[in-house]
Amino acid sequence: MNTCKATVRVLVAHRLYIVIYLVLIGIMMFAISGAQLFGSRDASADTYEPGRATVAVIDRDGNRGHIAETMRAYLADGNDLTELEDRSETLQQAVASHWVDLIVIIPEGYADKLIDSAVSGGSAPAVETVTSYVSGAGAMASMNVSGFLSMTRTALVGGNVSVTDEDWIAKYGGSDDGQSGGSPVAGSGAQEFDWSSIAGASGASGLSDSSGATGDAGANQGVTIDMLPEGRLKGLTLDDLADAAGKVRDVAGDKGANPAIAVDHSDARADAVDTTDAAVSGFGTTMKTALYPLFLAMTVCTALVLGVFNEGETRRRLFASPQRSSVMGMQRMAALCAFALIVVVAYLLATLALMLVAGLDLSRLSPVGVAMTVASACVYALMTVACGFLLGECDFSEVMANGFANLFGLLIMFTSGISLPLDMMPEVMLAIGRMLPGWWYCVAVDDALGIGTASAGGVDVAGWAASTGLVALFGVAFLCVGLAVGRLRRSRPVSVAPATTQLA
Numbered sequence: 300m301n302t303c304k305a306t307v308r309v310l311v312a313h314r315l316y317i318v319i320y321l322v323l324i325g326i327m328m329f330a331i332s333g334a335q336l337f338g339s340r341d342a343s344a345d346t347y348e349p350g351r352a353t354v355a356v357i358d359r360d361g362n363r364g365h366i367a368e369t370m371r372a373y374l375a376d377g378n379d380l381t382e383l384e385d386r387s388e389t390l391q392q393a394v395a396s397h398w399v400d401l402i403v404i405i406p407e408g409y410a411d412k413l414i415d416s417a418v419s420g421g422s423a424p425a426v427e428t429v430t431s432y433v434s435g436a437g438a439m440a441s442m443n444v445s446g447f448l449s450m451t452r453t454a455l456v457g458g459n460v461s462v463t464d465e466d467w468i469a470k471y472g473g474s475d476d477g478q479s480g481g482s483p484v485a486g487s488g489a490q491e492f493d494w495s496s497i498a499g500a501s502g503a504s505g506l507s508d509s510s511g512a513t514g515d516a517g518a519n520q521g522v523t524i525d526m527l528p529e530g531r532l533k534g535l536t537l538d539d540l541a542d543a544a545g546k547v548r549d550v551a552g553d554k555g556a557n558p559a560i561a562v563d564h565s566d567a568r569a570d571a572v573d574t575t576d577a578a579v580s581g582f583g584t585t586m587k588t589a590l591y592p593l594f595l596a597m598t599v600c601t602a603l604v605l606g607v608f609n610e611g612e613t614r615r616r617l618f619a620s621p622q623r624s625s626v627m628g629m630q631r632m633a634a635l636c637a638f639a640l641i642v643v644v645a646y647l648l649a650t651l652a653l654m655l656v657a658g659l660d661l662s663r664l665s666p667v668g669v670a671m672t673v674a675s676a677c678v679y680a681l682m683t684v685a686c687g688f689l690l691g692e693c694d695f696s697e698v699m700a701n702g703f704a705n706l707f708g709l710l711i712m713f714t715s716g717i718s719l720p721l722d723m724m725p726e727v728m729l730a731i732g733r734m735l736p737g738w739w740y741c742v743a744v745d746d747a748l749g750i751g752t753a754s755a756g757g758v759d760v761a762g763w764a765a766s767t768g769l770v771a772l773f774g775v776a777f778l779c780v781g782l783a784v785g786r787l788r789r790s791r792p793v794s795v796a797p798a799t800t801q802l803a
Contacts, residue, residue, distance in 0.1 A: 364544065
């Protein structure tokens, strides 16, 4: 009992390592796991919400045709609008300082050029845009601007084009009886047109549809888009342009016509939408992150405790006591192992609390899977104590123990699969990882919960037992090597007193 108390006092004396390696690094690992847990919860949402860009619209055309006003209303649905002074210095500073993601400049005379392009059938005029080079949202907003202008031009053409009887006559000629032709479209309100005159002027084959059926004057069957005469645009005004832009804005704001992107579960099975994987994988991932802080804290603390008891003066006093040194050594190791198991339990409770904060349902966790995961964590913790025992028996100093624990701990963490996805790791790292205990601890957790590297069948008890057994074998190997080194070192004692120089 006195040995256990002395071990605890030594741990308390070196509490700085516990605070740094166990508490602070543990908090860092929990922060990483918490980000993944909250991310998995948000990823299960059924509605996609794109990022919002900050957009400024500079109007140099005096809002002619209500283009600037309507464009601002169109962009306001998915972006944040801001006002900028139309000065070159202000615009340059706004982009350089990332104050805005996109600047749209409507040049002077743009409305007239847009109307002229619709009448002539030429390409639509472009507005000037300045996009921030660090923002992808600005590029997406620029595409929205181009879409708005393109749809406005289409609405302007489609809403004002007209096809008169003269256009039909100009394409097919008049009727055989000399009467002026009318539109062959049924229900157009024009006078009845002699369909046979079109057949005679253009040939029956020209009136056939893709299936070869001949057009009928009464039902207009077989009429194709190529048979229609070219429409006309006359007298387009700024009011027509404003009306077209307003229609585009109204359609874009209609949630019925443009619903949000969502997941349709109407044809999905009742058990297809399930968050079990998120809860189980979140628990397993968080328990895997205990790999690094546990190895650092327990290896360094065990090495320091054994180093204190192995000091020359302390060791001589222990050998002089009536209690056997082997018994006292076992008591020290028992105290350190109990401390490691307490750390595992604390990590388990913190993991469950983090899952509750993230909104995951703990009832979805299998009690058997949780028990196997905790058992693997306990075996791994005991293995770290055995590694610290090896360092202590090798008489590592405090600096050497810290250096070894940090280097070997980082190697274990980066080759175990918790820092990088396995499919992104090169074969060399995978081969090194399989020779280290961290890899097999992560595999044991996966097999216990049926996630990650586990087989498609789910929980693999045999695989879990094999992986946990390999972790235990690492601990046994560390323990055996430490005992051999300690026996060899004690069989060749060195003088504790400093050497003296004898003069003849």
